Amino acid sequence: MQALLHSLWNNHSTLLQIFLFLGVIILIWVAELHNALVDAKEKWRHSRVNLLFITTALPIQLSLSALVILVSGWVTIHHWGLLYLLPGTTYGWLKYLIAFLLLDFCEYVYHVLMHKTPKFWNFHLIHHSDEEVDVSTTLREHPCETFIRVCFLMVWVFLSGASIGVLLLRQTIQTVANLTAHSNYKIPVKIERICQLLFITPRLHQVHHHFELPYTDCNYGDVFCIWDRLFGTYREMPEEDIKFGVDNYQNYSSSDFKALIQHPFLEKKNK
Numbered sequence: 438m439q440a441l442l443h444s445l446w447n448n449h450s451t452l453l454q455i456f457l458f459l460g461v462i463i464l465i466w467v468a469e470l471h472n473a474l475v476d477a478k479e480k481w482r483h484s485r486v487n488l489l490f491i492t493t494a495l496p497i498q499l500s501l502s503a504l505v506i507l508v509s510g511w512v513t514i515h516h517w518g519l520l521y522l523l524p525g526t527t528y529g530w531l532k533y534l535i536a537f538l539l540l541d542f543c544e545y546v547y548h549v550l551m552h553k554t555p556k557f558w559n560f561h562l563i564h565h566s567d568e569e570v571d572v573s574t575t576l577r578e579h580p581c582e583t584f585i586r587v588c589f590l591m592v593w594v595f596l597s598g599a600s601i602g603v604l605l606l607r608q609t610i611q612t613v614a615n616l617t618a619h620s621n622y623k624i625p626v627k628i629e630r631i632c633q634l635l636f637i638t639p640r641l642h643q644v645h646h647h648f649e650l651p652y653t654d655c656n657y658g659d660v661f662c663i664w665d666r667l668f669g670t671y672r673e674m675p676e677e678d679i680k681f682g683v684d685n686y687q688n689y690s691s692s693d694f695k696a697l698i699q700h701p702f703l704e705k706k707n708k
């Protein structure tokens with residue numbers, strides 16, 4: 438019965454998460470268009486290739502998320518994971534906060550691994566290959582990275598003992614945070630500077646999308662920038678110096694969907 442309830446809740450929440458994602462991305466895309474110098478046709482031309490990544494990400498994300506929910510259900514039933522080493526076994530607000538921070542740290546570790554492991558970087562550089570970062574860049578993820586990312590999440594849930602409630606809360610905040618971080622909507626510098634004491638803001642994530650090292654290997658944070666500040670990977674740079682893209686993808690087309698999907702495998706063959 439519990440498994441059935443979990444499954445129903447999962448189906449319902451997955452739909453809600455998809456609607457939230459679509460609602461926020463459309464809202465930010467329109468706001469960017471209103472705010473930017475490019476016309477709608479030009480912006481759509483850029484976004485179109487990124488939108489195509491939904492077709493590869495969605496089946497992988499949906500099927501593997503069901504497994505993540507199963508793992509979360511298992512750790513909750515068996516009181517397994519780091520969070521259960523804390524005093525008390527119920528999920529109070531403090532435990533929600535600790536679980537949230539723990540998962541955010543796991544995302545930081547995941548992102549560092551995607552950059553520092555050559556095999557993983559081959560897939561992750563597709564996200565970095567966008568030469569005009571805007572909210573649609575959030576979608577630009579090679580399907581193999583989608584697979585690796587959700588598998589990592591499964592491991593983090595198993596190790597941390599995160600409940601389904603924490604996962605849903607995290608997913609909701611992460612959706613809004615990731616889409617906002619990729620947005621090129623200009624918010625007042627003063628407000629952004631206050632936000633970036635704690636959070637990954639668009640300006641900080643744009644530095645991460647600068648085309649060359651050492652800036653590509655900085656500001657790895659997902660929702661919070663505290664891990665970057667703690668582990669020395671926090672960097673700022675003047676907005677006018679930022680050039681999007683990635684130096685080891687400059688000889689390839691960044692707007693050819695088929696080429697982007699094939700690139701990691703062709704790179705392997707060429708080695």
Ligand SMILES: [Zn+2]
Nearest residue numbers: 548552561645
């Ligand atoms: Zn990255």
Ligand SMILES: [Zn+2]
Nearest residue numbers: 564619642646
């Ligand atoms: Zn990004």
